[in-house]
Amino acid sequence: MSNGTMPAPESSSISNLALLILRVACSLPVLYHGSAILFGAFGGPGPQGFAAYLHLPVSAGYLVGLAQFAGGLAILLGVLQRIGSVCIIIVMIGAIYLVHLAHGFDIGKGGMEFALTVLLVALGLLITGSGAYSLRGILPGALKNL
Numbered sequence: 001m002s003n004g005t006m007p008a009p010e011s012s013s014i015s016n017l018a019l020l021i022l023r024v025a026c027s028l029p030v031l032y033h034g035s036a037i038l039f040g041a042f043g044g045p046g047p048q049g050f051a052a053y054l055h056l057p058v059s060a061g062y063l064v065g066l067a068q069f070a071g072g073l074a075i076l077l078g079v080l081q082r083i084g085s086v087c088i089i090i091v092m093i094g095a096i097y098l099v100h101l102a103h104g105f106d107i108g109k110g111g112m113e114f115a116l117t118v119l120l121v122a123l124g125l126l127i128t129g130s131g132a133y134s135l136r137g138i139l140p141g142a143l144k145n146l
Contacts, residue, residue: 019131026121027076029114030088034068037061054098067091075125078134080146085126092119 036044045053047061054060067087074084092115100112107113129145130136136144 013132016132019125019128020133022121022125023075023078023081023130023134026088026118026125027072029118030068030091031072031076034065034070034072036065038065038069064091064094075122075130078130078136079139080143081130081134081136082126082146085122088122089119089126092116092122 032042033044035041037047037050040046040049044050047065048058049061050064051058051061068091071084071087071091074080075088095115096112096119100110100115103110103112105111105113105116139146
């Protein structure tokens with residue numbers, strides 16, 4: 001709600017800057033972890049190691065790594081950002097359920113604190129879209145809203 005002294009948030013450059021900051025905050029950790037899972041980057045386990053740790057098929061390692069990497073890239077660039085947000089939301093639900101829930105909330109004890117935060121930021125970005133400071137303008141027509 002505007003008080004008459006500031007522009008409406010949905011049209012202001014401040015809101016667009018805030019969306020860019022949220023996109024960067026959400027995308028960097030998932031790009032890092034997605035690279036570790038998908039490519040074995042940063043000393044990560046790669047898809048086989050990730051899948052073995054969770055007692056899942058290797059294909060799950062590839063899917064999770066790809067969802068995190070591609071979803072993080074989409075969010076960072078603001079291109080197909082809503083699809084990227086859905087990818088991250090699904091991965092974070094899986095991470096919370098399969099890994100973190102049994103450890104409670106505290107991240108220091110392996111809890112869901114950070115995964116839940118990333119999930120909620122991705123959910124907010126799903127609702128709002130990428131904002132003006134993105135590369136979505138390169139997409140044709142209806143794809144700009146995905």
